[in-house]
Amino acid sequence: MNxxxxxxxxxxxxxxxxxxxxxxxxxxxxxxxxxxADTAPDALLTEGLNVIVCSxxxxxxxxxxxxxxxxxxxxxxxxxxxxxxxxFGLGDSEYADTYGFGSMKVAELLVAHxxxxxxxxxxxxxxxxxxxxxxxxxxxxxxxxxLDA
Amino acid sequence: MSAKIAIVGAGPSGCYTAQALxxxxxxxxxxxxxxxxxxxxxxxxxxAADHQGTKGVARQFARVFTRQNAxxxxxxxxxxxxxxxELRGAYDAVVLAAGLSADRPLGIxxxxxxxxxxxxxxxxxxxxxxxxxxxxxxxxxxxxxxxxNVAIDILRLxxxxxxxxxxxxxGPVPTDWLAARKIRRITVVGRSTAGAAKxxxxxxxxxxxxxxxxxRLPGCAQDAGEALQAAVAASAGPLPIEFRFQSRPVALEQxxxxxxxxxxxxxxxxxxxATSVISAIGFTSDGALDRGALLQEVEAGTGRLYATxxxxxxxxxxxxxxxxxxxxxxxQILDEITPDPARPGRALFADRSDVVDFDHWLQLDARELAxxxxxxxxxxIHLREELLRPANxxxx
Numbered sequence: 328m329n330x331x332x333x334x335x336x337x338x339x340x341x342x343x344x345x346x347x348x349x350x351x352x353x354x355x356x357x358x359x360x361x362x363x364a365d366t367a368p369d370a371l372l373t374e375g376l377n378v379i380v381c382s383x384x385x386x387x388x389x390x391x392x393x394x395x396x397x398x399x400x401x402x403x404x405x406x407x408x409x410x411x412x413x414x415f416g417l418g419d420s421e422y423a424d425t426y427g428f429g430s431m432k433v434a435e436l437l438v439a440h441x442x443x444x445x446x447x448x449x450x451x452x453x454x455x456x457x458x459x460x461x462x463x464x465x466x467x468x469x470x471x472x473x474l475d476a
Numbered sequence: 477m478s479a480k481i482a483i484v485g486a487g488p489s490g491c492y493t494a495q496a497l498x499x500x501x502x503x504x505x506x507x508x509x510x511x512x513x514x515x516x517x518x519x520x521x522x523x524a525a526d527h528q529g530t531k532g533v534a535r536q537f538a539r540v541f542t543r544q545n546a547x548x549x550x551x552x553x554x555x556x557x558x559x560x561x562e563l564r565g566a567y568d569a570v571v572l573a574a575g576l577s578a579d580r581p582l583g584i585x586x587x588x589x590x591x592x593x594x595x596x597x598x599x600x601x602x603x604x605x606x607x608x609x610x611x612x613x614x615x616x617x618x619x620x621x622x623x624x625n626v627a628i629d630i631l632r633l634x635x636x637x638x639x640x641x642x643x644x645x646x647g648p649v650p651t652d653w654l655a656a657r658k659i660r661r662i663t664v665v666g667r668s669t670a671g672a673a674k675x676x677x678x679x680x681x682x683x684x685x686x687x688x689x690x691x692r693l694p695g696c697a698q699d700a701g702e703a704l705q706a707a708v709a710a711s712a713g714p715l716p717i718e719f720r721f722q723s724r725p726v727a728l729e730q731x732x733x734x735x736x737x738x739x740x741x742x743x744x745x746x747x748x749x750a751t752s753v754i755s756a757i758g759f760t761s762d763g764a765l766d767r768g769a770l771l772q773e774v775e776a777g778t779g780r781l782y783a784t785x786x787x788x789x790x791x792x793x794x795x796x797x798x799x800x801x802x803x804x805x806x807x808q809i810l811d812e813i814t815p816d817p818a819r820p821g822r823a824l825f826a827d828r829s830d831v832v833d834f835d836h837w838l839q840l841d842a843r844e845l846a847x848x849x850x851x852x853x854x855x856x857i858h859l860r861e862e863l864l865r866p867a868n869x870x871x872x
Contacts, residue, residue, distance in 0.1 A: 338536075338795050339495070339533065339536050339799055343535070343536050386678040386703075391796060421527065421682070422682070453528070453529030453532040454643065
């Protein structure tokens with residue numbers, strides 16, 4: 328399957344996870360990794376799967392590298408019907424009120440333009456003990472398994 | 477043929493620069509030098525003990541050493557253990573990412589009186605830096621000068637209950653010191669208006685949510701942002717923290733066994749009694765390197781010398797800015813660099829037995845994590861002697 332992995336990051340943690348996901352999947356799938364900052368809305372795959380890894384910054388804001396993508400979607404209002412995506416958030420539970428809002432807002436934006444969200448939207452807690460890849464890889468395998476079936 | 481690059485300082489600016497260099501050119505020989513026997517600089521010793529999420533970038537930095545093959549050369553202070561000239565002779569490029577470790581003085585009469593402490597000195601003691609002074613006596617009514625995020629970090633730690641510090645890496649000595657504090661009120665003094673204060677709204681919000689805190693704003697702060705106003709309205713704990721904006725410190729004196737701070741305000745001169753004064757108004761060079769002259773050479777652009785982060789910019793910018801600047805700088809270096817095989821690179825340090833490498837850190841890290849209590853995520857080793865020769869390494 329074609330799997331395009333995109334990351335929205337502020338400090339690089341989402342980029343690292345995106346690369347880890349690609350490394351895990353590349354033996355079985357055609358993978359690519361791109362920064363949302365360099366991504367146009369029409370780069371989202373309509374065949375295959377889009378995986379988005381996105382953090383939050385400050386008070387539940389988009390991370391810096393997701394902002395240009397968000398602005399492009401808001402300006403171009405593309406029809407994303409047929410785009411399927413799975414989204415994984417990075418957050419910090421020290422800021423409980425807006426925990427994982429960056430990924431939530433990206434997901435809402437894509438769905439509002441017709442894209443289909445697959446699976447739930449887990450959020451890794453930077454203030455917790457678990458490693459993000461230990462959460463993200465099983466989650467994604469289950470989503471991919473559902474598509475292959 | 478791969479170029480050899482030395483980065484002075486293993487904090488966020490140095491690590492992000494190395495990450496970006498090695499991502500673009502994986503064959504480079506990148507060495508990151510640090511005066512301390514441990515890496516990560518302000519991520520370990522400046523980011524607050526209760527902001528573990530922010531410290532998560534250390535995982536990326538570890539990979540710079542374990543996967544991208546940068547070398548850590550710790551316990552090596554440039555300017556003392558090796559000269560700038562030697563370093564520049566040995567490497568194709570030198571990047572100064574040494575940060576700014578001295579507190580900027582208040583610059584008013586009395587700023588060196590006993591009871592006046594800089595935020596850097598205080599946080600080094602709180603976060604168990606190997607060169608920290610002892611934790612000071614703050615008394616019942618400390619005054620904090622400065623309204624940036626460092627000031628807010630200090631207020632938050634001073635106000636937290638033991639329960640609110642759970643999961644942090646605050647050490648046993650600072651924990652006992654906080655438990656024994658006698659603080660009954662804190663006054664925060666800033667020159668700017670409330671609206672122009674440098675703190676992040678999210679940090680003020682976090683402060684206002686603490687159980688003990690009662691944030692107060694006297695009437696003159698009409699331009700206070702939403703976050704500050706909301707935090708003032710919501711906080712109702714037993715510890716008053718009063719923000720006094722548009723108050724320019726002009727003098728400190730000793731009076732009745734305590735300190736008296738004189739400030740100029742739009743309403744005239746006022747005096748504030750203080751049992752101690754914490755100045756949190758930014759950082760400056762400690763003078764170990766001749767920063768001014770070095771930055772002139774960096775600007776001239778002819779000496780294979782670069783600078784980044786606080787060392788270059790002054791103490792402005794947080795972790796995301798370190799990353800952005802590191803990426804820009806890495807590209808610039810790769811565009812400009814000409815490797816010379818005659819330069820020895822890390823062979824310069826081959827005879828030094830007193831430097832430590834990244835494996836040494838990995839052993840310390842494992843030990844610190846294993847020593848954590850159920851209230852803490854880590855127990856830092858803080859004595860320089862033990863950081864250099866931890867007991868179980870000695871036994872091995």
